[in-house]
Amino acid sequence: MKTVGIILAVAAALALQTTLARFVAGGTIAVDLVLVVVVYVALTSGPATGLLTGTFAGLVQDALSSNVIGIGGLAKTIVGFLAGIVGTQFIVAQSLPRFVVFFGATVAHAIVFMGLYMLLDLRHFGAPYGAVAGQAVGNAVVGVVAFQVAELLPGAVERRRSQRSRIRR
Amino acid sequence: MTLLHLRRRSGYLFLGVILGQILLISAQVNSRTGVPVLEAVTFGIFAEVQRGVSAGVSGALRVWGGYVGLRNLKSENDALKRQLAAAEVAAQEQRAQVDRVRTLQQLLELRDRSNLQTTAAEIIGAAATPDFRTVTIDKGTRDGLRPDMSVIAPAGVVGRIVVPSARAAKVQLLIDRNAAAGAIVERSRAQGVIVGSGDERLRMEYVSEVFDVVEGDLVVTSGIDGIYPKGFAIGRVETVEKSGSAYKRITVKPAVDFSALENVLVVLTPTAAREAAEGPSQ
Known part of the structure; x- marks a missing residue:
């Protein structure tokens, strides 16, 4: 059940990522929703699930983006594994730590992803510090929001159900 | 159950997945020489394996060849010694025959010369x-x-x-x-x-x-x-x-x-x- 949920989440992130990209100038957005899902799953489920999610999501993302299949998967695998370890070793229940984790995960992902491309002499990224920082902030914001939404959503549903039952009485 | 098992061994899983993806990447990326990295690395590694195996096999063959060669050499040496001995005997026989012919010729000449029966x-x-x-x-x-x-x-x-x-x-x-x-x-x-x-x-x-x-x-x-x-x-x-x-x-x-x-x-x-x-x- 959980696996199906993760697959659906990754699929939704990919769909959203590709859909939103059409409406942004230049065809790209400064948020990697798939990476956000991977880090989210890793923080909530641990390193093994994190790395498997990263592998799956990264490979699918690579396949859809006509890149070298495996580079994005490798980067997201590492990030998912590390995020999972952080999630199990540290208390990441507040927004700031989550922000930092998402921020750091994005930076790590960028280092591995770009590093592999540059190492293999497949693509040069110049000095992508600004872009990476922007994406890291964007991912961190989206991630923190996602956590908040996910945590608030069950309570809001409960509150709404209780209000409805009180009105009926 | 499998997922739990994998979680306990997340480190190994991580390494396995990483290795798999490295292989996947290597299969798609060409090296500077134009050869796919996976092929180049695989070939390089396999070449070293081949070199090692070849060296081992060559060494073993050399040792075996030397051993067999020594055995053959000994038998060949024995055969050659026998041939040499036979040749020496034959040469001595021929030499003796020549001496014998010469002696008989001298005797014949003596008999003709002496007019004796x-x-x-x-x-x-x-x-x-x-x-x-x-x-x-x-x-x-x-x-x-x-x-x-x-x-x-x-x-x-x-x-x-x-x-x-x-x-x-x-x-x-x-x-x-x-x-x-x-x-x-x-x-x-x-x-x-x-x-x-x-x-x-x-x-x-x-x-x-x-x-x-x-x-x-x-x-x-x-x-x-x-x-x-x-x-x-x-x-x-x-x-x-x-x-x-x-x-x-x-x-x-x-x-x-x-x-x-x-x-x-x-x-x-x-x-x-x-x-x-x-x-x-x-």
Whole structure:
């Protein structure tokens, strides 16, 4: 059940990522929703699930983006594994730590992803510090929001159900 | 259950997934030489494996080849030694045949030259004791041999028949202690008697002090003994000494090398002295 949920989440992130990209100038957005899902799953489920999610999501993302299949998967695998370890070793229940984790995960992902491309002499990224920082902030914001939404959503549903039952009485 | 199992081994899982993706990337990316990285790395690794395996196999083959080669070498060496031994024997046989032919040719020439009736014989044995200087030849009474027939060789006089049997005969060599022959110095015509000394030298006795005998003079048979035909070489004077008596002390070196005798001629024709001696009795 959980696996199906993760697959659906990754699929939704990919769909959203590709859909939103059409409406942004230049065809790209400064948020990697798939990476956000991977880090989210890793923080909530641990390193093994994190790395498997990263592998799956990264490979699918690579396949859809006509890149070298495996580079994005490798980067997201590492990030998912590390995020999972952080999630199990540290208390990441507040927004700031989550922000930092998402921020750091994005930076790590960028280092591995770009590093592999540059190492293999497949693509040069110049000095992508600004872009990476922007994406890291964007991912961190989206991630923190996602956590908040996910945590608030069950309570809001409960509150709404209780209000409805009180009105009926 | 599987997921839990994997979670417990997340480290191994992580490494496995990473390795798998590295392989996946390597399969798609070309190196600077244009060869896919996976192929290049795989080939590089496999080449090293091949190098190692090849070196190991080559080493093993070398060792095995050396071992087998040594075994083959030994057998080959043994075979070559046998062949060499056989070749040496064959060469010796051929050499012996050549010597034999040469000796027989010399004997034939001697027979033609001497106008004597002779029969060729091969020496098949030597004396049983060193005190007697005799040899055994392969001809006997069946071939017409009789006692006191002279035996000659291309180089000179050999001896006489002492004991003939049906198919063999014992020849007393001239160097035997009991052997004797009438002799004459060819140059000065000094007469005497040649006697054996038991060694490789002969003594010429009863040569008067008045006769001129010098070293190097050829001594031949005189024919007066009734055994040896006249004029056959006995040897050359080696030393001449004054004995203080009426006779010279003369040492003669035999013309025949008795140690190298192989074939001889037995003179069947009786000497004139013998005919004269046997005539009245018959």
